[in-house]
Amino acid sequence: MFVTQISVFLENSPGRLAEFTKLLKDSNIDLVSLSIGDTTDFGIIRAVMSDTEKAMKVITEAGYTARLNDVLAAEVPDCPGGLDSVVQTLSASGISIEYLYSFVRSEGKNAVIIFRVQELEKGAAVLEKSGVHILTNEEVRSL
Amino acid sequence: MENMIWNPRMECMSRDEIHEVQSERLRAVVRRVYENVPFYRNKMQELGVSPMDIQSIDDIDKLPFTTKQDLRDNYPFGMFAVPLSQITRVHASSGTTGKPCVAGYTSGDIDRWAENMARSMTCAGITKQDVVHVAYGYGLFTGGLGAHYGAERIGASVIPVSGGNTQRQIQLLQDFHATAIACTPSYALNLAENIAAAGIKKGELSLKYGVFGAEPWSEGMRERIEDMLGIIALDVYGLTEIQGPGVAMECPVKNGLHVWEDHFYVETIGKDDKPQAYGEQGDVTFTTLTKQGMPLLRYRTHDLATLDAAPCSCGRTHVRMSRITGRTDDMLIIRGVNVFPSQVEFALTRVPGITPNYQLIIDRVGTLDTMEVQVELAPEGMEDTVRGLENLTRRIEEQLASSVLVHCKVKLCQPGSLPRSEGKAKRIIDLRKDKKNI
Numbered sequence: 001m002f003v004t005q006i007s008v009f010l011e012n013s014p015g016r017l018a019e020f021t022k023l024l025k026d027s028n029i030d031l032v033s034l035s036i037g038d039t040t041d042f043g044i045i046r047a048v049m050s051d052t053e054k055a056m057k058v059i060t061e062a063g064y065t066a067r068l069n070d071v072l073a074a075e076v077p078d079c080p081g082g083l084d085s086v087v088q089t090l091s092a093s094g095i096s097i098e099y100l101y102s103f104v105r106s107e108g109k110n111a112v113i114i115f116r117v118q119e120l121e122k123g124a125a126v127l128e129k130s131g132v133h134i135l136t137n138e139e140v141r142s143l
Numbered sequence: 144m145e146n147m148i149w150n151p152r153m154e155c156m157s158r159d160e161i162h163e164v165q166s167e168r169l170r171a172v173v174r175r176v177y178e179n180v181p182f183y184r185n186k187m188q189e190l191g192v193s194p195m196d197i198q199s200i201d202d203i204d205k206l207p208f209t210t211k212q213d214l215r216d217n218y219p220f221g222m223f224a225v226p227l228s229q230i231t232r233v234h235a236s237s238g239t240t241g242k243p244c245v246a247g248y249t250s251g252d253i254d255r256w257a258e259n260m261a262r263s264m265t266c267a268g269i270t271k272q273d274v275v276h277v278a279y280g281y282g283l284f285t286g287g288l289g290a291h292y293g294a295e296r297i298g299a300s301v302i303p304v305s306g307g308n309t310q311r312q313i314q315l316l317q318d319f320h321a322t323a324i325a326c327t328p329s330y331a332l333n334l335a336e337n338i339a340a341a342g343i344k345k346g347e348l349s350l351k352y353g354v355f356g357a358e359p360w361s362e363g364m365r366e367r368i369e370d371m372l373g374i375i376a377l378d379v380y381g382l383t384e385i386q387g388p389g390v391a392m393e394c395p396v397k398n399g400l401h402v403w404e405d406h407f408y409v410e411t412i413g414k415d416d417k418p419q420a421y422g423e424q425g426d427v428t429f430t431t432l433t434k435q436g437m438p439l440l441r442y443r444t445h446d447l448a449t450l451d452a453a454p455c456s457c458g459r460t461h462v463r464m465s466r467i468t469g470r471t472d473d474m475l476i477i478r479g480v481n482v483f484p485s486q487v488e489f490a491l492t493r494v495p496g497i498t499p500n501y502q503l504i505i506d507r508v509g510t511l512d513t514m515e516v517q518v519e520l521a522p523e524g525m526e527d528t529v530r531g532l533e534n535l536t537r538r539i540e541e542q543l544a545s546s547v548l549v550h551c552k553v554k555l556c557q558p559g560s561l562p563r564s565e566g567k568a569k570r571i572i573d574l575r576k577d578k579k580n581i
């Protein structure tokens with residue numbers, strides 16, 4: 001029902017991001033999607049990986065602070081208004097969005113939007129009821 | 144020197160007379176603490192010393208030392224030598240961990256403190272004709288009330304402004320025509336810079352004298368303050384445990400601070416725990432000779448300085464202490480407030496989600512000290528939202544605020560990015576030392 005996301009803490013200083021992306025490359029970690037939330041002092045990398053267990057092992061063994069948490073992955077048509085309808089649905093149900101990011105795996109296919117909301121169960125139910133497909137871990141990884 | 148001397152009888156007595164006064168007062172204070180403070184009775188019994196063994200001030204090295212740890216062990220009132228009913232005032236300064244250092248005063252102690260501050264302020268040139276702007280904080284901190292009572296004793300007009308709100312302070316300095324100011328030297332410099340920035344020329348203010356203390360400062364900083372404000376800036380020394388400001392005061396000769404020796408016996412203790420000869424640097428150690436509320440024997444301040452008993456051209460005979468040249472422990476002074484790394488450590492252990500590693504970055508922005516506490520984020524503290532981590536940062540700042548009395552900014556760091564526990568020095572990066580005005 002939910003998708004597992006890895007969040008990694010990075011200091012907001014030169015070279016930190018490059019160090020991290022090099023680690024992923026060197027360890028052959030396949031990224032499904034990634035976003036960064038940041039302040040002047042720090043950044044949080046949020047990523048969905050093809051192999052969450054392996055990625056988590058590599059990242060924590062390299063000394064990073066990371067945690068796993070569930071997010072919603074909603075499939076929307078890759079066209080204008082695709083994002084809006086989903087956000088409106090959540091908003092109308094009083095569900096506030098902490099952050100979101102999106103990705104399109106291959107051309108012509110639907111886009112996937114990753115949502116972090118306070119009430120995951122309720123968010124998923126509301127979206128499914130409105131006809132939005134909520135992807136599972138397996139579905140996201142096989143995109 | 145043309146400045147008046149508040150109490151010439153006491154301030155200019157011969158060295159022999161000082162010796163006699165100190166001997167008599169030491170005998171009395173030793174008897175008092177032996178009878179009334181279990182801590183001292185036990186310490187003296189351990190050392191096999193009885194009050195009878197103390198006949199003159201030369202016997203001082205038979206007496207035990209008192210440390211900050213001893214004060215903490217007896218927190219809050221265990222060092223008081225009189226019943227609480229005779230204590231009329233309590234002050235406190237920050238201790239080495241969560242608990243502050245407490246001092247209790249009888250009405251007689253407050254009276255002697257006012258006398259010592261009156262001596263100190265007179266020494267700086269202040270008379271009853273002056274208007275004294277007190278910009279030290281008023282409260283548990285001794286600075287504000289100490290300067291206040293001293294100026295009042297002289298008969299000057301006291302403006303009890305307390306700290307903060309620089310623009311208002313400048314307005315009051317202009318409107319009330321203050322001729323003297325008392326505050327920390329870094330705040331004096333901050334005021335001077337704001338006065339200059341406001342386009343006010345030094346001739347437009349009436350200031351003539353500055354009495355600055357509660358933190359170490361340098362000759363360079365003195366020159367800048369004197370030049371910018373057009374005043375004579377002198378150093379006043381004190382600490383809550385011993386009295387507050389007015390334990391020692393620099394005279395206009397600017398060659399050391401006279402320690403009011405009829406009230407405080409001062410030693411400089413070497414690394415071997417023995418009193419050093421005059422001129423040798425050591426840990427400044429005070430015995431209060433007249434305190435009733437909380438007399439202390441040989442209290443180790445951990446301030447490093449030298450002493451000089453040679454006659455001073457101002458006419459005062461009391462021994463002169465050099466500027467404080469350093470510390471024997473890791474105490475930091477941030478905006479006049481004592482901060483110990485152990486206080487920071489203590490606060491950090493109370494917040495889940497971070498590792499015990501930390502680093503303190505002390506800096507000076509403009510004229511004000513800043514302290515940043517860098518801490519490593521632990522896996523259990525990790526959040527996927529910026530808000531979550533900002534909440535953690537705020538929880539740490541709140542915890543720090545309750546044990547460290549100055550505001551600290553908290554910065555989260557990646558694990559492994561801060562130095563490990565080897566060597567405490569690495570935990571503290573004091574960038575102020577490289578800046579020219581200290």
Ligand SMILES: [Zn+2]
Nearest residue numbers: 394396455457
């Ligand atoms: Zn002098």
